[in-house]
Amino acid sequence: MTGASEFVVQGWCPGALRPMLSGDGLVVRIRPDAGRLTRTQAAGIAKAARTHGNGLIDLSSRGNVQVRGVTQASHPGLIEDLRALDLIDADAATEARRAIMVTPFADATTSSLARRLAAELTQGPVLPGKFGFAVDTGPAPVLQAVSADIRLERCAAGGLILRCDGVPLGTPVTPQDAAQRAVDLAHWFVAAGGVTAGRGRMAALIARGVRPEQADTAPAPPPSAYGPGLHPMGALVGFEFGQIQAETLAALAALGNVRVTPWRMLLIEGLTALPDRPDLIVAVDDPRRRVIACTGAPGCLQAHAPVRPLARRLADQVPLGKTLHVTGCAKGCAHPGAADITLVATAKGFDRIRQGSAQDLPEAAGLAAAEIESEGLFR
Template sequence: MESGDGLVVRIRPRRASFTADQLRAIADAALRHGNGIVELTARANLQLRGVTSASHGPLLQVLEGIGLLDSDPNVEGRRNVVLSPFRSALDAELADALYKRISEGPDLPGKFGFAIDTGDTLVLTDTSADIRIESGRDGLILRADGAPGGQPVTRESAVAEAMRMARWFVESGGVEQGRGRMRAHLARSNLPFATTALPAPIAPEPIPGQRSDGARITFEFGILHAELLVKLADCAPEIRITPWRMVFLPDRALPQLPGTITVPDPRLKVYACTGAPGCPQALQETRALARRLAPMANGRLHVSGCSKGCAHPGPADLVLSATRHGFVVARGAKAGAEGPLLKPQDITEETLHKVL
């Protein structure tokens, strides 16, 4: 993708997991072929920034050499599967089966994705996905995102049924001009699958720190430099990427590395996209403002460089959406919501309190 600081190259690892050697190679490539900035995305991918049209080819060769490119770019585009970083063998098995079947499935919109979340506690209910294979009351269920329940499935049938649901989505008119999401489609169509009522639970707030099964580490705005990536690679043989701007080191003690956040911190609830000048669509600078407002954030704060809301597609407790003349502010809303307009320099706790 084109961006204000060059091309952005997204790397989509299988099972959201990299080996330490792969991460070292990515860090080296980020320095050689990009500007060294690495971002964690809300779909558990990595993005390298500052790639040029001349360095794009050599970068792809590196990624191919470490097994991170699909032979068919269309298959890679469809391989939009998020799985729990604290996964079981079942999650991994289902993800592998889905990767195999996905190329036979229908053409799906670029943002359309799958989630696999079969642990005792569902952790991905807040993560963007359209078709979910998750734990139900008495076994696995397949949930169309936004549905009040799920279709009972088995380990053997889950992936085939997920593909059947994807085909229904396309055939019943879920895609318009190459775009479409399941939740919006369900608001105007009836799902033709037998489901049992089971409201989606709220996922626990992901927090950094030591867990019994490994270490969780996060970074301000989900950004790290290639040099830090190398240090992380030196801490564990496997590094899993989560959809919460966080990495998980299975079965490892929490390393203390400069530039990481390893305890609850106000910045964890703050989302800010690249903004100006990095993104060509940005109408204002975002990250310095987000940093300034972080200490007063009471809940999720989202500062968006335009109405698209790339950094946080869902609603936030307080959202600031950039326009040419300042930021439109709103509570409990997504980027692009309507509200009063404030100039960046006028945004303080007091002015927000006054206008909202």
């Protein structure tokens, strides 16, 4: 078993038992079982984040919850508290295998399927660190824009299908065999040569022309859009830059059980009215939804500059329907895709990219933050 004192400095997706060192201490990533936290678990994370971390909690784009500012000395106590809440796997290897994202609009069948898949994966193949599964079997698929390699979805007729990322069609499966078939597909991925030097993604293998068994069933069409607000299952609320203060999480936990989404929002089950707090994003047109910013300096060791204060000041300049991405380095962790404008911090100032991602060629380089603000972003 891997103990709480095993630390990875950089280059890993952090887990709880293998945290990653960042500029403000260790980042401890919790993978909620089937994407759900009971009120007790959510309140317990809030308390543990205050006690053992710096009180800041991030929501990841893979539906995980990250406690920040943990120290090597406080990590064992955090793990002990999280284990008492049933949020810690038996060991780091089991934790790493349970890379499953679950639709926040899960019904009982979906939750049970996610748990069966987690159990089957303990005997599954060793997969690359970024490889993941999506159990997207709510009324309609909502995770198709979210990174995953093997997907369980529903077809238009309501039945379950198993689909490889990169292939538009899937294969019908049943609630009884779906989990095992997903693990079989992972074995196929490895046997077909999908892993090279410990890395590999399903879509890349498919792009090389390698295909599993014949797939013939399309997933149900996804909904046109969804955002913060009231939903049949409760209230979906967002947070500036996907970061929550421990006090906010504690207040939300008092309202109901929590579902974690890959959109850096939380669904509070059973609410029929929106919680009234200024630190929550509850409106689709809130300007804070138009800006994306990573941790930046000083929280990230790779960052060339602080980015969130600048993003916050620029939010009102971003028109409805447009997006601004401000990133502390060209890695672009917070938003790998394109944005209308991307500002990349470098050693010489900010690079500005239009209609591209953080790694694309800039149209202007070495800009000062004050210059960007006074020029106006979307003139």
